[in-house]
Amino acid sequence: MMLIAAAATAVVLMVGGAALAVTLRTVMIDEAMDASRLRARDLGALAAGNALPDFAPIGHEGDLVQVVGTDGRILVSSANIAGKPALELPRQPPGSTREISVDSLPVGDPGPYRIVAHGIGTPSGPATVYVAVSVEEIDETVTLVGQVFLAAIPIFVLLLSVAMWTVLGRTLAPVETIRREAAAITGRRLDRRVSEPPQYDEIGRLARTVNAMLARLQDSAERQRRFVADTAHELRSPIASLRTQLETARASHRPVDWDEISADLLDETVRMQQLEEQLLLLARADAGTLGRTRTTVDLDDVVDTVVAGARGRIDAGGSERSPTGSPVRVDRHDVEPVQVTGDALLLEQLVRNLVDNAVAHATREVRIGLSIDGDEAVLTVDDDGPGVPVERRQEIFERFTRLDGARDRDHGGAGLGLAIVADIVKAHDGVVEVGDAPLGGARFRVRLPVAGEDYARRSLRKS
16 A cells, blocks of 8 residues: 555656646746846837937846847847847837747857847837847756756655555554454354454444454354254253163063063154254254245145144144143134245144144144235244243244243153244244233244245345
8 A cells, every 4th residue: 555655646746747847837938928028118118218228138147138220230239249240030010029939049048049029119210129038047947946856756755655654554553453363263262352443433343343243153153062962962862761771671581572662762763853853954944045945835735734633643642632631622713825935845844843832832722823914924823821931932942942841851842843933934034923822821923925926026136
């Protein structure tokens, strides 16, 4: 930056100096010619009154003055060309003035000259006053000024460069501090931050942005560590159960009921498989690959499929009974035909997780609703269970989160179901929220864009 500024300044100064020299030369010549015209008129007035002096006055050493009659006789001249022959220049009639440029004159210094020829009337007849100005002296003056200016350019550029180096160094010093502190931050020390200048300028905003980025990285790393630890904890129980049952069966000297053992082993294996599938789905969500398949889905048909499966499990006396042991009734009378755009498998997973969660916490009834509100499809799942405390309604969508009433893994699962719901809803540009249900328990409400041209246009603008 300093070199570019210094070079630009030098070029500007040199161009400006050249323009200044041209302007100065033009102004000096114009002023000299104005003075010459005035001197010629004054000599004309003196000649008309027959009061010419012995020697005509001059403005500068190099100037020449002659008053020449029509017969070539010199009436008066300046002292520096006294006794010299008359200038062989055109004569002017009285009252007329003319400017003449010549490269040299037979008298005086070498040229070039700018001459004012002014015609006058005298008692002895017409005459011409010649006032010659040496352009060489003007050029010497302009050259001297240019040399002084050229000599001053390096000094000025040097002083400017030193000032810029100092100012830029002080200005960019916080950037170097930020760089040095950021270089010292490692994956194990994401709690460190860079210094924030008190000014809220570009560098101050840069430091605050870097610290915000570090905070996000720290939060992401902590969530990843918690996720790995929770995953290991969740896998430990089924693996330990499988190992215990196998070791017990192998060490037993009595006949073993393999049907009972295989059923337990199958349950634990299915549980591990479900956990694996959930973890893979969450990994896809973190990678941003969820919901890339976009088709028109009849969401009411998805609800019917999920409810039919839930009722089948309830009727079979499976794990879909309430925590009190009584069967749970699933009501879907408020479901209207609605189409959305998205991944059919993920949407089915979304509905299934919400229904399974409601059934697991319900006392006797789960009620499902589906309707259209403007350009959104609204899916509600209500239960008559204990509900969700207000202060924990955002927490339940985090991974491996269980409320106190759902700590046991038979009913609470691994704590990934609602986290998966949140990721699927986000992948489909929707919103999920939890509140109070009319049945007295929790109401989960999901809003998704309905299928149609409006959604297609929104998706196109977003992409």
